[in-house]
Amino acid sequence: MGAKVSKEQGKEKPESRIIDYFCPFAMNDIDGLRSLLTSPKKVVIVTHFKPDADALGSSLGLAGFLIKKGHSVDVISPSDYPDFLAWMPRKEIVTALSKTSKEPELKTAQLVAHADIIFCLDFSSLKRINEVGDMVKQSSAIKILVDHHLEPEKFAQFEKWDVSSASTAGLIFELIKDIDSAESIDSDMASCLYAGLMTDTGGFRHNNTTQREFLIASELVRLGANPSEIAKKIYDMNSLERLRLTGYVLSEKLTVLPEYNTAYITLTGDELNKFGAQTGDTEGLVNYGLSIKGVKMAVLMYDRKEEIKLSFRSLADFDVNALARKHFEGGGHKNASGGQSRLTLEETLQKFLSILPEYKSLLNQ
Numbered sequence: 001m002g003a004k005v006s007k008e009q010g011k012e013k014p015e016s017r018i019i020d021y022f023c024p025f026a027m028n029d030i031d032g033l034r035s036l037l038t039s040p041k042k043v044v045i046v047t048h049f050k051p052d053a054d055a056l057g058s059s060l061g062l063a064g065f066l067i068k069k070g071h072s073v074d075v076i077s078p079s080d081y082p083d084f085l086a087w088m089p090r091k092e093i094v095t096a097l098s099k100t101s102k103e104p105e106l107k108t109a110q111l112v113a114h115a116d117i118i119f120c121l122d123f124s125s126l127k128r129i130n131e132v133g134d135m136v137k138q139s140s141a142i143k144i145l146v147d148h149h150l151e152p153e154k155f156a157q158f159e160k161w162d163v164s165s166a167s168t169a170g171l172i173f174e175l176i177k178d179i180d181s182a183e184s185i186d187s188d189m190a191s192c193l194y195a196g197l198m199t200d201t202g203g204f205r206h207n208n209t210t211q212r213e214f215l216i217a218s219e220l221v222r223l224g225a226n227p228s229e230i231a232k233k234i235y236d237m238n239s240l241e242r243l244r245l246t247g248y249v250l251s252e253k254l255t256v257l258p259e260y261n262t263a264y265i266t267l268t269g270d271e272l273n274k275f276g277a278q279t280g281d282t283e284g285l286v287n288y289g290l291s292i293k294g295v296k297m298a299v300l301m302y303d304r305k306e307e308i309k310l311s312f313r314s315l316a317d318f319d320v321n322a323l324a325r326k327h328f329e330g331g332g333h334k335n336a337s338g339g340q341s342r343l344t345l346e347e348t349l350q351k352f353l354s355i356l357p358e359y360k361s362l363l364n365q
Contacts (some may be wrong), residue, residue: 013213030178040117042071048123049078055122057196058168064189078129082280089188089231115141122168124152169196194225245275260356261363263289267302286311308348310339
């Protein structure tokens with residue numbers, strides 16, 4: 001499948017591609033990939049650290065397809081994942097690395113070392129999978145990247161990369177159709193893929209929602225995904241601690257800087273511990289800042305012990321991807337990106353405040 005090109009404001013950009021980089025198999029198109037998957041393989045699917053619904057949903061959706069085709073499949077998460085994703089079918093094949101046990105890491109090393117194929121889903125750089133990145137880099141397995149983030153690192157033999165796609169789950173749906181057909185997707189797979197598509201479009205509210213997303217969603221519903229049930233499991237299954245954390249953030253921690261049309265939230269480790277915060281409990285908090293009238297950029301900074309994690313959101317043409325890449329070792333999408341800092345939380349905040357004048361004119365357009 002050759003590279004497709006679309007034009008936007010007179011500029012050309014790649015939309016989707018599967019590229020062959022010195023692969024021992026003749027697989028520079030979808031036919032080659034289909035041929036590779038005709039015989040049973042040991043397949044490992046890796047997704048990014050602290051996986052969200054798109055990361056885990058696309059991984060388990062693809063896993064279901066490959067298992068039906070006779071492959072041996074394991075999914076690896078470089079960390080734990082939120083409790084509100086624990087309903088996803090086939091979660092028992094997920095190996096999640098842990099800070100309290102070496103066993104998952106040893107198992108992961110064995111799985112990666114013996115894999116024939118490694119699918120890398122919903123991340124564009126090996127640093128997004130922490131110590132698993134070195135394992136994947138050193139593996140002799142054929143590596144296939146499926147992702148929709150900007151500026152992918154060139155570590156895979158094949159890429160299905162499309163920045164115009166709202167979700168990796170949507171790309172997996174299209175890949176399965178290209179390899180086989182939509183009818184090979186069962187209700188469990190459809191539910192996982194729908195969850196990824198739904199969340200990465202913000203419940204079909206973000207500006208990455210196009211006709212393409214609705215068409216994919218419609219197909220997944222036809223194939224067995226239940227929109228109401230999936231939305232309830234993800235959005236309406238809060239713990240009391242998570243709700244109290246949200247209330248605290250809104251009443252005590254949300255700061256607005258009108259001169260920069262910016263809102264920010266900071267959370268210390270002690271504050272997170274006070275509310276018993278679990279993986280996923282901070283997800284979505286940054287969007288409250290962006291919902292304030294007049295705000296063009298919102299940022300959440302919180303202490304994750306080993307580093308300060310930053311989440312950026314923006315409206316219209318303000319590019320938080322560029323800001324995150326330049327100042328906070330991050331990136332992602334134009335209007336939704338992440339970053340990190342090895343400074344203290346207070347130092348990270350001061351650094352962020354110090355760079356705002358650089359962006360004042362853009363934030364006030």
